[in-house]
Amino acid sequence: MSVVPPACLPRLTVIGTGYLGATHAICMAxxxxxxxxxxxxxxxxxxxxxxxxxxxxxxxxxxxxxxxxSGRLRFTTDLAEVAAxxxxxxxxxxxxxxxxxxxxxxxxxxxxxxxxxxxxFRSCLVVGKSTVPVGTAERLDAILQEAxxxxxxxxxxxxxxxxxxGHAVEDTLRPSRLVFGVSSERARLVLEDAFRxxxxxxxxxxxxxxxxxxxxKVAANAFLATKISFIxxxxxxxxxxxxxxxxxxTALAHDDRIGGRFLKPGLGFGxxxxxKDIRAFIHRAEELGTGHSVAFLRExxxxxxxxxxxxxxxxxxxxxxxxRGVRVCVxxxxxxxxxxxxxxxxxxxxxxxLHDAGAEVVVFDPRALDNARRSHPQLHYAGSAxxxxxxxxxxxxxxxxxxxxxxDPVVLARVVASRHxxxxxxxLDARTWREAGWSLRALGCADGP
Numbered sequence: 384m385s386v387v388p389p390a391c392l393p394r395l396t397v398i399g400t401g402y403l404g405a406t407h408a409i410c411m412a413x414x415x416x417x418x419x420x421x422x423x424x425x426x427x428x429x430x431x432x433x434x435x436x437x438x439x440x441x442x443x444x445x446x447x448x449x450x451x452x453s454g455r456l457r458f459t460t461d462l463a464e465v466a467a468x469x470x471x472x473x474x475x476x477x478x479x480x481x482x483x484x485x486x487x488x489x490x491x492x493x494x495x496x497x498x499x500x501x502x503x504f505r506s507c508l509v510v511g512k513s514t515v516p517v518g519t520a521e522r523l524d525a526i527l528q529e530a531x532x533x534x535x536x537x538x539x540x541x542x543x544x545x546x547x548x549g550h551a552v553e554d555t556l557r558p559s560r561l562v563f564g565v566s567s568e569r570a571r572l573v574l575e576d577a578f579r580x581x582x583x584x585x586x587x588x589x590x591x592x593x594x595x596x597x598x599x600k601v602a603a604n605a606f607l608a609t610k611i612s613f614i615x616x617x618x619x620x621x622x623x624x625x626x627x628x629x630x631x632x633t634a635l636a637h638d639d640r641i642g643g644r645f646l647k648p649g650l651g652f653g654x655x656x657x658x659k660d661i662r663a664f665i666h667r668a669e670e671l672g673t674g675h676s677v678a679f680l681r682e683x684x685x686x687x688x689x690x691x692x693x694x695x696x697x698x699x700x701x702x703x704x705x706x707r708g709v710r711v712c713v714x715x716x717x718x719x720x721x722x723x724x725x726x727x728x729x730x731x732x733x734x735x736x737l738h739d740a741g742a743e744v745v746v747f748d749p750r751a752l753d754n755a756r757r758s759h760p761q762l763h764y765a766g767s768a769x770x771x772x773x774x775x776x777x778x779x780x781x782x783x784x785x786x787x788x789x790x791d792p793v794v795l796a797r798v799v800a801s802r803h804x805x806x807x808x809x810x811l812d813a814r815t816w817r818e819a820g821w822s823l824r825a826l827g828c829a830d831g832p
Contacts, residue, residue, distance in 0.1 A: 392416050393576050396469035398495050400427055400458070402438055402551070402655075402724075403512060403544055404475030409443060410555040412450035414580045419468045420458050432458045439723035439750045442552040466502030471577045472509045473542075480659040487516055487663035496523045496539075500530035503537050508573045511541045514600050514660055516667035520564065520593040538570045541593050543600035548654065549721030556581075561588045564596020604660040605680055610645045611652050612686040618648045618827030619689070628827025629809055648827045650694055650733070650781060650807040651687040653718035655726040658684070690826060691729055694779065694807045695736045697824045701777050701803040707741030710800065712775035714768055715782025716748035716755035723750040730781035731759055733807070737779075738762055747771035749784055773798045783808040792819035 392415060397408035400422040408420035422428050430437050434451055436444045450456035459465065465472065476491035492513050499509065509527060511520060524539040531537040541564035546554045561578055565571045571590050575582060582588055591599075614635075618628040628648040636643030652658065661680050668677045702709050718728035725731055728751075738744045738761055745763040746755060752764055765771035768787065772778055772795055780787050788810045796802055802821040804811070809825050816823045 392579065393470035393573065394419075394468055395471050395473065395577060396421065396465045397473045397475055398422075398465065398499070399474065399476040399491070399513075400424075400431060401475065401477060402440070402548070403546060404473070405431060405436065405438075406440065406443060406546065406551045406555055407473060407475060407512065407544070409446050409450050409456065410552060412453060412456035413446050414556070415455070416577075417455050418450070418457070419465055420456070421460065421462065421465045422458070423460060425460055428458045428460055439721075440551050441549060441721055446552055462498055463502050466499060466504075470507055471573060472499065472507060474509065474511045474513060475544075476513055477655075478513050478515055478659075478663075479655075480662060484666065485662035486666040487514075487659070489515060489519060492519070493523065493526070496526050497530065500527050500537070501532065503527075503531040503533050505533055506536040507533075508570055508577075509537065509539050510574065510577075511539070512544045514543065514604075514656065514663075515597055516663055517594050517597045517601075517671075518667070520597055524566070524593070538565075538567060539593075540565045540570045540574055541596040542574065543596055545600070545603065548719060548724055557584075558586055561586055562596050562599050563588065563590045564593040565590055566593060601660050601664045604657050605664055605677070605683075607645055608652055608657050608661050608687070609680070609683050611647070612683040614646045614648045615651055615690050615826075616686050619686075619693075621827045647809070649690070649783075649809050650729045650826065651690040653727040653729045653732070654722075654724055658687070658727045690807075691732050691736065693826060694733050694781070694805065695740065697805045697807075697826070698737060698742075698777050698779055699740070701805065701822065701824060705741075706737060708743065709741070709777065710743045710745065710775045711737050712768075712772040712778045712799070713737070713744055713746045713762075714748075714771065714778065714780045714787045715784065716746050717751035717782050720782060720784045721750075723754055725751050725754040725758055728755075728782075729807075731755055731762075733779065733781055734762055735759055745771045745775065748782060749786060769795070769798055775799050776801045777803045777805060779805045779807060780811065781807050783810045792816045792821055796820060 394417045397404045397420040400420050408418050412418040434448050474495050478487045481488045520541045527537050527539050563574045614632050621628040632646045635641050665677055665680050668674050699706055713734045715730040734744050745765050747765045747768050804821050804823050806825040813823050
C-alpha cells in the first residue's frame with residue numbers, strides 16, 4: 384500500500400497506547416501520517432519510544448521501528464501537546480467490565496474527553512474507537528461542546544475497531560470495512576482524509592449516525608459469540624447422543640448460508656472483548672427497555688462458561704473422579720494462539736478450577752507466561768511443554784498453539800506418569816495419539832474422537 388504525501392494528510396493523535404491505541408498509532412504512521420500518541424503511563428511511553436512493544440503482536444515491532452525511523456511517530460505524556468498538535472484525535476482507551484456488574488466501565492473514555500476538551504482551541508475532530516454502549520457518543524459530544532473553548536468547531540465521531548489479536552497489523556492496514564459514525568458532512572470528510580490511503584486502496588466505507596456506529600462493533604461481537612456458542616451447544620448434545628461434533632460442524636460448514644468460520648467446537652471464547660462486550664450489550668439493552676431482544680445472549684455466555692467446567696470434568700473423569708494431589712499439565716494460558724493476552728482466558732480459568740479442586744497444575748504457554756504468573760500466582764509454570772508434562776497424570780491442551788498440535792505423542796509419553804490427554808480444542812490427531820497408547824478425550828465426542 385502506497386504512502387500518501389504528508390502535506391495531503393491531517394495530523395493525528397492517539398490517546399491510549401494499549402493494544403488498540405499502539406497498533407493504530409504505529410500503523411497510521413507507517414501509512415504516511417504524522418502521529419503523536421499519548422499515554423499516562425510514562426514507562427509504556429518510554430518503551431514504545433525506544434522501539435519496544437509492551438505486548439505480543441506478530442509484525443508490530445517491525446512496524447514500530449518503521450514508524451520511528453520515518454520520524455512521523457512520537458509518544459508523549461503531555462495532553463496540551465496532543466491538543467495543539469492534532470487535527471484528528473483518536474480515543475483508544477479501555478472499557479472493561481464494571482466490578483459487580485455486566486455494564487461497561489466508561490471512566491477512562493469519559494476522563495479523556497473531559498481532560499482534552501479544555502485544551503481544544505481550534506477546529507478538530509475527536510474520534511472514539513473504543514467499544515462502548517450505544518448512546519455513549521451522544522453524551523460525550525455534549526461534554527465536548529460544553530467544555531471545548533472552540534465550541535462547535537470541535538466535533539465528535541465514532542470509528543469502531545475490528546482488530547483480531549494476532550492479526551492486528553493486517554486488520555489495520557487492510558480492514559474488511561471502515562465505519563464512520565458522524566453528525567455532519569464536515570466530520571465525514573475529515574475522517575475520509577484520516578483514512579485516505581485505505582479508501583484509495585478500495586476498503587469499503589459506510590458513513591452512518593453515531594448510534595449505529597456504536598452498535599456495529601457490539602453487534603458483530605454478539606454474532607460471533609453466538610456462532611461459537613451454538614456449535615458448543617451442539618457439542619453438549621453430541622456428548623449425550625454419542626455423536627461427533629466435529630463431523631457435525633464440517634457438514635454444517637458446507638451450507639453456504641452458515642459457513643465454517645467460527646464454527647469450531649471446543650473450549651470457547653475469552654479475551655478482553657467478546658465476553659465483556661456481550662455482557663455490556665445485555666446491560667445496555669436492559670437499560671433501554673429492550674432486554675428481551677438480546678436475552679438469548681445470556682445463554683450464549685452460559686454455554687461458553689459451561690465448556691470450561693465440562694473440560695474440568697473430563698480431566699477429573701480421566702483420573703477416576705478425584706483431583707486431589709493429581710499432577711495436571713496445562714498446555715496454554717493465552718485466550719488464543721499468537722497472543723499473550725490472558726484476560727478472561729478459558730485456559731487459565733480451567734487451570735484455576737483444577738487447582739481449586741486439589742490438582743497440582745503446571746502450565747506452559749509460548750508467550751503468555753508472564754501475564755499468567757501475574758494473574759494466577761497460585762499455579763506452577765514450566766519453560767516447555769515437556770517440562771510441564773513431566774510426571775503428569777493428565778495433559779490438557781487448552782490453547783491451540785501450532786507447537787501443541789505438533790507435539791509427538793511418543794516423545795511426550797516418555798515423561799508423563801500416565802497417558803491421558805484432554806483435547807479441549809479438538810486439534811489433535813486422535814488415531815496418532817491412540818496408536819501411541821494414549822487415552823484421548825475431547826469436547827463434543829461421547830467417547831473421545
